[in-house]
Amino acid sequence: MKPPPLIEAHGLSKVFGEGQDLVGRMLSRFGLERPPRRVHAVEEVSLTIREGEVVGVVGESGCGKSTLGRMIADILQPTTGEILHRGRPLGARRREKGAGLAVQMIFQDPFSSLNPRKRVGALIGEAPKVHGIVAREDLDDYVESLMERCGIDLAYKGRFAHQFSGGQRQRIGIARALAVKPELLVCDEAVSALDVSIQAQIVNLFMDLREELGLTYLFISHDLGVVEHVCDRVLVMYLGRIVESGPAAEIFRAPNHPYTKALLAGVPRIERRRTAYEPIEGDMPSPLAPPPGCRFHPRCPFATARCREETPALREIAPGRLSACHLNDATA
Secondary structure (H helix, E strand, O other): OOOOOOOOEEEEEEEOOOOHHHHHHHHOOOOOOOOOOOOOEEEEEEEEEOOEEEEEEOOOOOOOOOHHHHHOOOOOOOEEEEEEEEEEEEHHHOOOHHHHHOEEEOOOOOOHHHHHOOEHHHHHHHHHHHHHOOOHHHHHHHHHHHHHHHHHHHHHOOHHHHHHOHHHHHHHHHHHHHHOOOOEEEEEEOOOOHHHHHHHHHHHHHHHHHHHHHHEEEEOOHHHHHHHOOOOEEEEEOOOEEEEEEHHHHHHHHHHHOHHHHHOOOOOOOOOOOOOOOOOOOOOOOOOOOOOOOOOHOOOOOOHHHHHHHOOEEEEEOOOOOOOOHHHHHHH
């Protein structure tokens, strides 16, 4: 029997907004108070992450990438939908000893995610000590082995986070995540705040760790060049929904959805070095009031009347390829 995927998500949605008390609900019912404004950050997203894969999530700022990553990492609870870890609900696995450590997150800002009062050795060693992963007498050796694996000089073990550069802080964040022996790392813009040369070093570190430890990644980024280089599959998000997904090589070679095409048109290429860059027209609509029908239609040059009225379903257009666009019906 084929084992279940490492992570499965079905119909994930996340809504942010203040609730109303009983008086507020009664006033709203009679039109005396405006209903609370709610942000639909993620809506009806389903995905699968298989063991050993690197799955990329791309899209403009505000499309819901980070919210999706935080739900997969069990930092945020979905408003609706279900997340399965190896075929079992994530909530049930969370109650098992050590099961809640299987998914760890690496954040965009390595400085704000590190406790400024703790030294490097304590930052990396605290979680394995608390969770009983390593015996107390073996903790120092364990921490030093992680530092060496992540390229951190052992002489810096007693330093504080503010004494490091951005790239070194990110290495500390990676070592801290690895300390609890996770199966999946959710990397939320993990290289976007770093210099280009440091980005390459951290990306190479991720790939080396994948080979050495058999890690799986959910790689969230707006840097399409990095995503193309490291990811096996790519999910393209727009205003809280997945509009296209498929193998990375195929997505970058022949994008299907107009939004994906527009995103990739802005990626610098040697063969297009003389081509003027043209950004996507218009601004992303507010998630407080998303447009009806296809959410990309106000910015899409191919939009039709159907696009303005009917939400396209995410359906298979080729083996392993999914796209949510009415134009596929015309070419089917």
